[in-house]
Amino acid sequence: MTSEIKSAYLAAKGFTEPLLKELNGAVAVHGQLVLSSQPARKAHWAQNIWENPVVLEIDSINDAANKLKSLQRNWCLYSHTLHRRAKLILEKLPPVNSKPLSFPPSLPQVPPGTFTLLDENTLLASTKCSSPFPNGEAHFVEDKKGPPNRAYLKLYEALTLTGMMPQAGEFCIDVGGSPGGWAWVIQQCGAEVLSIDRSPLSQSVAELKGISFQKRDAFTLLPEEFEERPIDWLFSDVVCYPDKLYEWILKWVESGICKNFVCTIKFKGEPDLAIADKFAAIPDSRVLHLFHNKNELTWLKPGGPGSKGNEK
Ligand SMILES: C[S@@+](CC[C@H](N)C(=O)[O-])C[C@H]1O[C@@H](n2cnc3c(N)ncnc32)[C@H](O)[C@@H]1O
Known part of the structure; x- marks a missing residue:
């Protein structure tokens, strides 16, 4: 054998x-x-x-x-x-x-x-x-004081794998952002972040410079709203059906308005391999199970038009 x-x-x-x-x-x-x-x-x-x-x-x-x-x-x-x-x-x-x-x-x-x-x-x-x-196994030195939950470890891992970080002067959208673990990471990287969720950010994150928040349904957010302001990173950690996320994310990819994407694809019960393949078929992207993922996968699309690099 x-x-x-x-x-x-x-x-x-x-x-x-x-x-x-x-x-x-x-x-x-x-x-x-x-x-x-x-x-x-x-x-x-x-x-x-x-x-x-x-x-x-x-x-x-x-x-x-x-x-x-x-x-x-x-x-x-x-x-x-x-x-x-x-x-x-x-x-x-x-x-x-x-x-x-x-x-x-x-x-x-x-x-x-x-x-x-x-x-x-x-x-x-x-x-x-x-x-x-x-x-x-991506083991990071943990920060027990800054972030409001452990979701920041997932973003640490995803960004490390892309070989790229949000930079000072960049603009990011973070949907499904509450209570703010990912927003905290993005802010620590020096970028500006608009966080969207139906629930509020934790107060300590909401008060940080460079973080703004809108309470709304993430799926009502469309590229047309940002024609005047290109987006460097679109992050999503929304709990939703993978198909719904896929339909929504395609609009953003097709708009060309956003350079980099990091999205969690969440499953309820048995994972749907077909939808994971659909995400992976989006050009220049990949789908993987991070060490810090649970019953979910992460879709990464770094380095769209005009970005500073696409090392991985
Ligand atoms: C896993 S939590 C996100 C954790 C977050 N990334 C962090 O770092 O703290 C998922 C979030 O998705 C939000 N959510 C679910 N459906 C939503 C929708 N349609 N629009 C906006 N937020 C939604 C929930 O309110 C919840 O806060």
Whole structure:
């Protein structure tokens, strides 16, 4: 079986089932790691994708560490079995910084490779993983005082993955913005933000310079209102049916008025793979499950016309 492994996908925690539905050619599941006989492809529910993993026969912990070091320096471990043996191998490898990241983080140029033990004498290892975060886990230094909730971590992660931040002088719209975790992040980046929600912002966020608020239904907001004022970023974290968000967001994409988009696609019960594919089919965009996402996906479209870059 090991000879046919061409890719591996680490499912977001609790989302192995939707990942399996997305993939063809799954040959085995080890914990959250799905092994596939097909070449690597995009998968919304994968937290980390391993390209061309290699199978290494090992006869000792030292042998395992030497074989990994001969491939590259930086490794992280996905441990689902034989935890102690796997940890001893990891300890023989050069140290890799695993501290929480300060936002905005500077990420390594090359994501770390990842290995796992399939059994006592067999390692699976990939030097080419999709996520810049070890095992796709984006751990940030937390701010317990500024933001009113933990939603800010989701935006930290999304912005880190786009490689772009709202800048001083930029104008952002934040729909479904209450109580204000995302508005707080955008304001901290130095940009101006108009937050829209049916519920108010928390007072501490509402009082911050550069944040304004309108109490209204987000879906009544249309590009025509902003013809005089181009929008640098449109953020949405509205709880709504994905189809409704899709119809609304298409109007904004087609208007060309907005450069960058970050939107959460929220599911009730079983995730709808077809709508996720519809979002992903919007040119120059992608859909992924962030480490900080729950039963939801994030649609990212960075770098539209006139933007300063589209690094990822
Ligand atoms: C997950 S919360 C947003 C959290 C927010 N992003 C933050 O960082 O604090 C979802 C929000 O969507 C809002 N919402 C749901 N439907 C809406 C609509 N049609 N128009 C405006 N806001 C809506 C809810 O009132 C709720 O505040």
